[in-house]
Amino acid sequence: MPEIFVNYRTGDGQDLATIIDRDLRDRFGGEHVFMDHRSIPAGVKFENMLTSGVWGSKVLLCVIGPTWLTAADAEGHRKIDDPKDWIHHELHLAFENGVHVIPVIDERAETPLRVEELPKRIAKLASCQYRTYRHRESDSVLDRIAHDILDIVPGLVDRRESAARPANLSGVETRVQGNGIGGIWSSGPIVAGPGNQYHGDVFGGSKFNGPANTGPGTFNNADHITTNDHRTVSPVDNANLETPRASHDSGEEEIR
Template sequence: MGGVFVNYRTGDGDWAAALIARELAAKFGREKVFYASKSIQVGEDFTTRILQGLRQCAILLVVIGPQWLTKTDRQGARRLDSPEDWVRREIIEAFRTGLRVIPVFLDSTDVINESDLPDDLASLARCQYLRLHHRNDDRDVARLLEEVGTILDGTVPSEDVVPWLKKALADPGQSASVRAAFDAATTKALDALTDSRYPVTMSDLAEEDIPAALEARLVSYADDLAPLLKLVAAGVTFGDDELWSRALTRVLNRPTKRSIRFNEPWVAASAYPALLLLYATGVAAMASGRGGVVYRALTDVKVQASGDTALRALALRHVVDPKLAESFPSARGLPHRHVLSTHIRLCLRTAFEDISDDRDYEAAFQDFEYLRSLLELNDTAFTSLGEFAFHLAENRTTVHERMKTQLTADSALLASGAFGGVVNNVTAARRELESAVQGRYSR
């Protein structure tokens, strides 16, 4: 279960924020509630604790009273317009990291419009809200606790996830249940990916033992993400256009410790859960003929700390050193350039077992890696490639032919902005890919 962050403006509904925080703590436990005046200890870095608190939560409650929009600073400027305003910063960060944002309007406070807000807060006006009246606080708080509990504890129904999700995505009335299932699965995965469980330093490990230990860690990551991977694979296959992005954003931006030794393989491997989600999204998108989703996943989802896109941050070589992967026990003599690719393909197969057969799955996997490599080469001078490249060199795949229809000037993929919408850029990337394949696999 994730947590709840209570966002409020001092001097505007403090009573409600305190009441909500107290009732949430009584219902779900104090450790599941972030309320600044109680959660930040004396001497702690305020900024760091706020951001840590946000990233450990699944929900942001925005308490909005009658002065929330108009409250000004000492110079008479509206606080909400200041980039340094913490109410504003917390909401923006919550949207960026994929939290469920729920406005809670106090008493008769008017609902806000997009035009009332700075551009980067406009999404708040589109969020479904709750109300809390001081005269009916027992009833309204009870409803708030029920809604929060549904989100935090929401799980996929006991029947198999694939038929349930396929049916639910086709029913607008089930949108809240679907969203709750995705949020709960994401939160459960994040709860498992702790620094204590996956330390970023392993100084007592002999160098020759690192490959086996690292591969075991990757397998453990996959096990922890298994329910979420299955949800994402099915969701993208059956038409979800939002929830995969929320899940990938939250996992990619989960807080992790950093090692002083920047070449620690454990630090790099901490991105592996996000890489698995990216692949689950991409393979499902290619299987359902939706290359535009691949482009969005690679370029719209970003690392908040650096601004890097998933395309750059989750290149295979950035997650596991190919030379290190070559020594994985399962490598069995595979060329080091695609050991990790093979590992991911095998790890993800169970997420697609009720969606596609082996042949279709492997074709979609190749199509995704092929498209990802072209997009990498259009963006940078290097691509990690994958096992598909070896099959290309051996003339054992028809991925070139399969992808032609998705890479034309009038294709949906280019219309979505991939390759700048210019087919000549596709041609140039293909030439770079052919050169890279020949250079690395020619005999």
């Protein structure tokens, strides 16, 4: 079952709930977010799906709009007071089953919630740390809600944050182990792809040791290398000797 359950009242918070649902699906994938009209297949008994959705979730977002507390039925009674009201019922199930509840309150609604205004079965809602959704700050609020969820469900991955990290677009990476030109280079695996692998005494330093580069590149296995500034090298075809340099396009590391 999806780890995130979106709880809202039709006619009060459905617009905000839709905004939150779309944002979370874009970040985590639709399979991780439950919202009734989208998640319940046609012809399925919705009561069972809603109950299972709450039980199977790790976090429930309770979307509270301007009329969430005051919405009334045909007889003029507050809907939230009725145990059969689905908002009331889902919140009660969440608290009974240890689901983490986060109220998300529209800026137009009264905040904070007060215990005395809530039915006893869900009065705990007033003690839950809430997030206020401000339309002018929508991006930052949605980011914060996503981070809250990641803290509760650490196995989730925010696709937006992953995509924003710097990437080695070319797949080129050069790693060496040993002493370089007067310094110590980091050790690690060689990424398959174009690049140079050195094994031998280079520029007065120790040998570079590491697994072979499985892609195209110059492979030098020698005791010494001669350069144009008269540093001594052993028999190596100078035509194949390349001076490593930085390449912003290829993503190669510069060896200094």
